[in-house]
Amino acid sequence: MLRLFVFGFAIWTLFLRPSMASAQCTPSFLSFTRDASNMMVANAASVECPMTEILSLGLFNAYPVASSGAGVRYLSGPGPINVLIPSPGSASPGTILLSTSTGGSTVLQFTIAGVYVLRGFETGTDADPMEIVDITLTVPGFPCVLYSVVLDTLDSPLDANPNAGGGLRVFYGKAFPASESSRSKVKVSAVLTTPTPGVELFFRSFDLDDPSSDAVPVDPNNIAGGDNRGAPQEGTLSAMSALTDATGTASVEFSVTSQPGDNFRIAASCEKPYLDGVVVEVLDLRDAEGVLLPTEDGKQTEMLTVWRRVHVELDSMGPVKDNHLAGTVRIVNPDLRPGRTGSLVVLDERTGEPDQYAGGRIVTAAGAFPVIGSAGSVLTTSVLVPVEAEKNPFTLYDDDDFNRDDGANKDGDEGEDLPAPDISLIQDSDDPAQNVYAPAYVRPTYDLGGDDSVPFVLNVATDDAAGVIATYAFDNVGTEADPDFWTVYLLGAYQYVVERDADGRNESATLGIVDDINGLGANVFAESLAEFAPKPLCTSATTAAHEVGHLFFGSHGRHGFDGGLMDQCGDRTSLSFTAATLAKIRSVLHP
Amino acid sequence: MKARAFFPKSEDAIMRLRMLDSLTRRTALAAWLLAGLAPSQVSLAQTDSLVLEVRVDKERYVLGEAVALTFRLINRSTSTVTLASAPDVKNGRLGVLIAYEGGDFKGYLGPGWGIRDAVSREPFRLLPGGSFETQATILFNHVMPTGHLSPLYAKQINQDRISDEYALSAWGTYRIKAVVSNSRDGSQLESQPLTLLVDEPYGADLEVWNVLKTDGDYGYFLQTGGPRRPLAAAKTEQILRTLQSLSELWPTSRHLGGIRTALSNYQARPRKPASR
Numbered sequence: 041m042l043r044l045f046v047f048g049f050a051i052w053t054l055f056l057r058p059s060m061a062s063a064q065c066t067p068s069f070l071s072f073t074r075d076a077s078n079m080m081v082a083n084a085a086s087v088e089c090p091m092t093e094i095l096s097l098g099l100f101n102a103y104p105v106a107s108s109g110a111g112v113r114y115l116s117g118p119g120p121i122n123v124l125i126p127s128p129g130s131a132s133p134g135t136i137l138l139s140t141s142t143g144g145s146t147v148l149q150f151t152i153a154g155v156y157v158l159r160g161f162e163t164g165t166d167a168d169p170m171e172i173v174d175i176t177l178t179v180p181g182f183p184c185v186l187y188s189v190v191l192d193t194l195d196s197p198l199d200a201n202p203n204a205g206g207g208l209r210v211f212y213g214k215a216f217p218a219s220e221s222s223r224s225k226v227k228v229s230a231v232l233t234t235p236t237p238g239v240e241l242f243f244r245s246f247d248l249d250d251p252s253s254d255a256v257p258v259d260p261n262n263i264a265g266g267d268n269r270g271a272p273q274e275g276t277l278s279a280m281s282a283l284t285d286a287t288g289t290a291s292v293e294f295s296v297t298s299q300p301g302d303n304f305r306i307a308a309s310c311e312k313p314y315l316d317g318v319v320v321e322v323l324d325l326r327d328a329e330g331v332l333l334p335t336e337d338g339k340q341t342e343m344l345t346v347w348r349r350v351h352v353e354l355d356s357m358g359p360v361k362d363n364h365l366a367g368t369v370r371i372v373n374p375d376l377r378p379g380r381t382g383s384l385v386v387l388d389e390r391t392g393e394p395d396q397y398a399g400g401r402i403v404t405a406a407g408a409f410p411v412i413g414s415a416g417s418v419l420t421t422s423v424l425v426p427v428e429a430e431k432n433p434f435t436l437y438d439d440d441d442f443n444r445d446d447g448a449n450k451d452g453d454e455g456e457d458l459p460a461p462d463i464s465l466i467q468d469s470d471d472p473a474q475n476v477y478a479p480a481y482v483r484p485t486y487d488l489g490g491d492d493s494v495p496f497v498l499n500v501a502t503d504d505a506a507g508v509i510a511t512y513a514f515d516n517v518g519t520e521a522d523p524d525f526w527t528v529y530l531l532g533a534y535q536y537v538v539e540r541d542a543d544g545r546n547e548s549a550t551l552g553i554v555d556d557i558n559g560l561g562a563n564v565f566a567e568s569l570a571e572f573a574p575k576p577l578c579t580s581a582t583t584a585a586h587e588v589g590h591l592f593f594g595s596h597g598r599h600g601f602d603g604g605l606m607d608q609c610g611d612r613t614s615l616s617f618t619a620a621t622l623a624k625i626r627s628v629l630h631p
Numbered sequence: 632m633k634a635r636a637f638f639p640k641s642e643d644a645i646m647r648l649r650m651l652d653s654l655t656r657r658t659a660l661a662a663w664l665l666a667g668l669a670p671s672q673v674s675l676a677q678t679d680s681l682v683l684e685v686r687v688d689k690e691r692y693v694l695g696e697a698v699a700l701t702f703r704l705i706n707r708s709t710s711t712v713t714l715a716s717a718p719d720v721k722n723g724r725l726g727v728l729i730a731y732e733g734g735d736f737k738g739y740l741g742p743g744w745g746i747r748d749a750v751s752r753e754p755f756r757l758l759p760g761g762s763f764e765t766q767a768t769i770l771f772n773h774v775m776p777t778g779h780l781s782p783l784y785a786k787q788i789n790q791d792r793i794s795d796e797y798a799l800s801a802w803g804t805y806r807i808k809a810v811v812s813n814s815r816d817g818s819q820l821e822s823q824p825l826t827l828l829v830d831e832p833y834g835a836d837l838e839v840w841n842v843l844k845t846d847g848d849y850g851y852f853l854q855t856g857g858p859r860r861p862l863a864a865a866k867t868e869q870i871l872r873t874l875q876s877l878s879e880l881w882p883t884s885r886h887l888g889g890i891r892t893a894l895s896n897y898q899a900r901p902r903k904p905a906s907r
Binding site for chain 2: 256257260261266267268269270271272273298299501502503504505506509523540542546547548549550551552553554556557558560572578583586587590593595596603608609610611624627628629
């Protein structure tokens with residue numbers, strides 16, 4: 041009771057005494073104005089009743105309100121009452137709410153129709169005030185000034201965006217295949233300069249210009265915003281406004297779009313009309329007065345850019361086997377053609393494509409001999425084969441030597457384990473020199489395990505999707521079409537179809553192949569790469585990066601070429617993706 | 632029965648031709664007239680040194696039927712023309728553009744097109760007066776999904792590419808042209824467009840098309856003789872059963888030959904990877 045008295049006296053001293061005057065006690069409504077320093081001040085009529093025994097300041101005609109809603113403003117107390125009315129026009133009676141707290145936990149909200157004063161030691165209630173007076177209530181105001189608006193991790197870590205424009209980046213996509221979350225959300229927090237609870241702050245998101253390009257097809261609208269690929273282009277805010285907590289912080293969730301390279305800023309303000317006037321200017325935001333944010337009335341987050349991970353299952357075939365022809369030597373004759381110094385060896389087996397075994401070796405009972413030609417069942421050797429080889433078994437190897445360790449002793453690589461494709465150009469890195477997908481805001485990630493003993497296949501059986509897929513041991517095929525968990529398969533293989541393995545006379549070679557555009561995965565053929573002495577632009581690493589590009593709809597041609605790294609090896613002059621391919625990578629639903 | 636079916640379709644096709652602009656109409660009518668005079672239709676593009684032709688084996692198709700194209704590159708110059716490799720739809724040096732009715736040409740991307748990354752020991756050389764011929768079919772088209780994209784990009788993609796899994800997905804008049812591209816200098820050589828008619832399906836043809844159009848994978852199988860997603864064995868089985876059933880239920884359909892060929896090719900496929 042003593043504390044009640046002291047509190048009431050303080051209120052009387054602070055607010056009422058200067059205005060005390062004898063008058064009929066009639067209620068009046070609060071009114072609010074904004075002063076020159078942008079302070080919101082609540083005022084009422086002058087006190088017209090003599091006040092001698094004021095014990096407490098209460099509320100007239102007050103009643104609880106279930107919850108806050110749009111347009112709710114707060115007075116808070118007990119103690120000094122802070123008022124925030126962003127828009128003076130909204131400060132009409134009946135729309136102003138006052139919050140009180142008890143023990144710091146219960147918050148009640150009241151509609152204010154006026155104020156009343158309890159006199160003496162009687163314990164009046166809201167419904168039955170002892171005496172009603174009009175007072176002048178000057179509530180200490182404060183300027184609604186945002187200190188900042190910032191982005192925080194919600195379900196995917198934020199870090200620095202290494203690509204053009206800087207700012208922060210978020211990796212969209214599930215953390216693991218069975219996850220329910222696409223990890224699209226980011227926390228946006230606006231903070232007042234003065235820690236004040238219950239203040240409503242407004243938020244708005246914007247789609248900034250694409251800083252990586254100002255030209256089609258990557259960025260068709262030059263330096264304008266509104267060029268994100270995902271929809272809705274400006275992302276999605278969980279709410280357009282939020283109330284500050286005790287620290288003066290109001291937070292909402294922001295969901296980014298799914299396409300790599302999409303970028304955003306979120307602006308916050310005390311006034312919704314202010315945000316309504318904000319527009320994008322390249323990578324910045326400008327208010328209706330033409331002033332770049334941040335301003336006193338509005339703050340903005342750093343630029344936030346979406347990146348994606350493409351999860352790669354990296355496998356390789358096991359040891360080479362059955363890469364020889366075996367049988368019996370039927371006849372050995374000297375090769376009497378001009379300039380020839382070897383033998384013609386007739387086998388009891390056909391040797392496949394013309395000159396398939398040229399550059400290889402035949403091992404007979406009379407020794408091993410270099411082969412310089414083959415056709416039908418006849419071999420040509422570079423040195424004479426003793427007749428002792430006749431009627432005895434032979435083993436015939438072609439020139440296959442994927443790791444170039446055989447020298448003249450070709451052995452068909454038998455027993456040698458195949459390597460996985462070289463991923464030095466598709467590393468989990470932000471450096472374009474190590475990850476050619478970085479300019480497309482994509483990072484390959486090797487978190488699906490790998491199998492280095494996929495059953496060996498000497499040649500892909502058929503020149504189509506089924507033939508290529510038959511070589512796969514794609515354990516993670518279940519997510520290959522998941523838009524939220526990009527998954528591709530990459531297999532270190534040996535040779536493409538027999539007709540395209542460079543073993544026949546003047547035969548071309550396929551260095552790598554996908555099952556189809558936007559298919560499941562790819563083979564990278566170690567033997568064919570070795571067959572054509574690797575050039576800097578035609579290696580296992582470039583082939584792996586190139587083939588994965590096909591899974592993102594990259595194409596050698598079709599109404600013009602993608603060019604760059606998507607060129608065929610023989611045409612390739614660059615290790616980078618062109619804008620045509622980058623645009624495709626950034627636009628696919630899934631690779 | 633055949634005669635009754637033919638004349639309404641002919642009249643209808645002619646009605647549609649009247650809707651084309653005058654230039655296109657003249658071209659289409661010329662093709663229409665040629666149909667009765669020649670076994671195939673030839674279009675030419677003349678440049679200083681190279682001519683690219685594309686032709687079809689017939690002028691009228693039914694919806695869902697694969698269109699067989701033959702491409703011919705002719706060197707009419709007095710010097711040898713050299714390309715890094717022979718033009719082919721699989722390696723992407725050869726492409727096809729298709730326009731429906733009076734619309735713009737859009738890119739077609741068939742199964743396995745533009746993905747074969749081959750290196751050759753020798754460049755492709757076309758001697759003076761020489762020619763090179765290759766074939767391809769069009770039916771299934773790889774669609775780049777755009778439903779997840781903002782309209783700006785969806786429109787951009789769909790302006791450039793055919794957005795249906797069947798390249799010829801509606802009956803009417805189509806213009807088709809071939810493009811040979813040289814990546815090294817960015818140059819392109821286009822053929823003159825040819826015109827073909829896709830008939831509105833009736834009867835058995837309609838019954839078959841109503842099934843095929845529900846899933847582009849049928850088109851993929853008909854075109855390649857193999858499944859698009861071999862790992863999905865159940866889907867492959869379903870396609871095989873459905874196509875077999877269609878061939879039995881609608882033996883008079885013009886699709887019958889294509890279905891039987893595809894099923895036959897599938898049965899003839901090697902079941903294991905090649906070995907020595």
